[in-house]
Amino acid sequence: MYADGQPLALETAMQAAEWLTTLMGGDATADEQQAWRDWRQAHPDHERAWRHIEHVSGNFQALDAQASRQALAQRPASRRQGLRALVLLAAFGATGWFGSRTQTARALVADVSTGALRRELVLSDGSALQLNVHTAVNIRYTASERLLQLVKGELYIATAREVHTTYRPLLVETVHGRALALGTRYSVRHDADATSVAVEQGRVRLTPHDGTDSVVLAAGRGAAMTTTGVLPAHPTSSDTWAWRQGLLVADAMRLGDFLHELSRYRSGFLGCDADVRELRISGVYPLGDTDAVLRALPDALPVAAHFRTAYWVQVKAK
Amino acid sequence: MLAAPSPPSPSDFQALYADHHSWLLGWLKRRLHDAGLASDLAQDTFVKILVARSAAAILQPRPFLATIANRLIANHCRRAELEHAYVAALQHLPAACAPSPETIAIVVESLQLIDRALGKLSQPARQAFLLAHLDGMTYAEIAAELGVSMHSVKKYLTRANLLCFFAVPDLAAP
Numbered sequence: 001m002y003a004d005g006q007p008l009a010l011e012t013a014m015q016a017a018e019w020l021t022t023l024m025g026g027d028a029t030a031d032e033q034q035a036w037r038d039w040r041q042a043h044p045d046h047e048r049a050w051r052h053i054e055h056v057s058g059n060f061q062a063l064d065a066q067a068s069r070q071a072l073a074q075r076p077a078s079r080r081q082g083l084r085a086l087v088l089l090a091a092f093g094a095t096g097w098f099g100s101r102t103q104t105a106r107a108l109v110a111d112v113s114t115g116a117l118r119r120e121l122v123l124s125d126g127s128a129l130q131l132n133v134h135t136a137v138n139i140r141y142t143a144s145e146r147l148l149q150l151v152k153g154e155l156y157i158a159t160a161r162e163v164h165t166t167y168r169p170l171l172v173e174t175v176h177g178r179a180l181a182l183g184t185r186y187s188v189r190h191d192a193d194a195t196s197v198a199v200e201q202g203r204v205r206l207t208p209h210d211g212t213d214s215v216v217l218a219a220g221r222g223a224a225m226t227t228t229g230v231l232p233a234h235p236t237s238s239d240t241w242a243w244r245q246g247l248l249v250a251d252a253m254r255l256g257d258f259l260h261e262l263s264r265y266r267s268g269f270l271g272c273d274a275d276v277r278e279l280r281i282s283g284v285y286p287l288g289d290t291d292a293v294l295r296a297l298p299d300a301l302p303v304a305a306h307f308r309t310a311y312w313v314q315v316k317a318k
Numbered sequence: 319m320l321a322a323p324s325p326p327s328p329s330d331f332q333a334l335y336a337d338h339h340s341w342l343l344g345w346l347k348r349r350l351h352d353a354g355l356a357s358d359l360a361q362d363t364f365v366k367i368l369v370a371r372s373a374a375a376i377l378q379p380r381p382f383l384a385t386i387a388n389r390l391i392a393n394h395c396r397r398a399e400l401e402h403a404y405v406a407a408l409q410h411l412p413a414a415c416a417p418s419p420e421t422i423a424i425v426v427e428s429l430q431l432i433d434r435a436l437g438k439l440s441q442p443a444r445q446a447f448l449l450a451h452l453d454g455m456t457y458a459e460i461a462a463e464l465g466v467s468m469h470s471v472k473k474y475l476t477r478a479n480l481l482c483f484f485a486v487p488d489l490a491a492p
Contacts, residue, residue: 067407
């Protein structure tokens with residue numbers, strides 16, 4: 001064994017590797033940390049071994065996780081895998097898939113899309129995918145990654161673990177950035193100027209397309225991502241997941257936001273007068289019959305929905 | 319990573335160099351069709367022997383030199399492959415900005431270390447190492463992802479850490 005080019009006893013290297021495993025776990029006890037400090041001081045070689053680890057792992061910080069994975073996935077023993085990756089890059093083109101078309105055109109050519117009905121799918125790896133209404137997704141599974149391109153709308157994914165094949169990270173990509181699953185269940189919603197991600201289980205790494213940093217979201221947390229950055233995370237609430245059951249849960253929600261949310265589940269124009277937009281609404285509303293929800297608004301607030309036609313509804317003060 | 323050459327054991331090494339350097343250089347040029355690279359690798363081959371202080375023990379110098387040079391060629395190719403694949407992957411990622419040549423040098427050195435270690439590891443150990451070091455996952459998450467116990471995750475990582483951090487004297491080594 002070696003550290004910084006000089007020989008190192010196997011036993012010392014083994015101990016150092018064990019300490020690294022213990023400390024990387026992040027849950028080392030105070031006693032363990034003291035034992036580790038004692039070990040470092042016990043012999044100059046121990047200290048040398050540890051400094052070597054610090055130096056090498058410090059260099060790892062410069063690695064982009066995804067690019068590294070792709071580079072390392074091309075094992076010299078399997079040239080064909082490398083070839084497939086090249087073909088994939090060529091198909092995407094130099095500007096990347098999202099740079100090449102308008103959103104509408106992308107939605108038209110998406111692999112899976114929904115209209116007014118929600119949809120559930122099981123993907124080839126066993127991951128369960130739920131699509132909200134008006135959602136379009138491309139499914140791009142390759143040898144090195146499982147990529148879902150969310151063109152519009154909202155999806156929820158419970159990722160399957162693939163035990164018998166090479167680990168392939170699962171990513172959801174929008175025009176704003178990428179959300180990498182770290183063993184997990186989460187939802188991604190694509191709005192015009194941001195992508196909202198909520199994590200139910202596990203963790204998700206958010207990487208905006210034009211940003212320099214990525215952010216890891218823990219379970220029970222949600223955050224919005226624009227192309228340039230990730231906004232501060234917030235706790236998720238029950239309404240984040242409600243669409244999967246076809247319910248909209250409002251907890252003192254702005255009426256303007258409530259109607260915007262409702263409009264995603266119906267066709268046509270749904271407007272709101274400025275003077276009632278800031279009213280707060282609470283309740284659980286079925287998304288299957290949005291007309292009924294609109295008709296019931298006067299029960300909750302001093303407002304009424306005016307149906308000019310079935311496709312043009314304006315909410316005004318009563 | 320390359321250790322500073324220790325003082326040569328003068329006569330043996332000089333004799334080896336004088337007798338075989340031009341032969342090795344010609345052999346490398348025929349294989350590589352790149353005079354500059356051939357010259358670098360010939361130099362590296364002798365530096366390896368100098369550092370190992372093994373010149374006196376060589377019985378059949380030319381097969382020995384060719385063996386070392388072959389490994390250096392393989393390393394060089396793998397390094398170029400990793401660098402190419404990494405840079406290509408970065409260009410494909412809209413999020414990444416172009417790294418400096420210094421960063422690329424550090425990255426490729428790190429990738430080579432990891433690549434070598436991965437080659438000696440079982441599939442789950444490989445995955446555990448990447449998930450821990452690249453993705454920063456906790457051991458509980460890795461255990462869930464791989465469908466193994468926490469104990470197994472730690473066992474995989476210790477072996478992977480040993481091979482990745484300590485098994486390679488320097489990156490040009492066999």
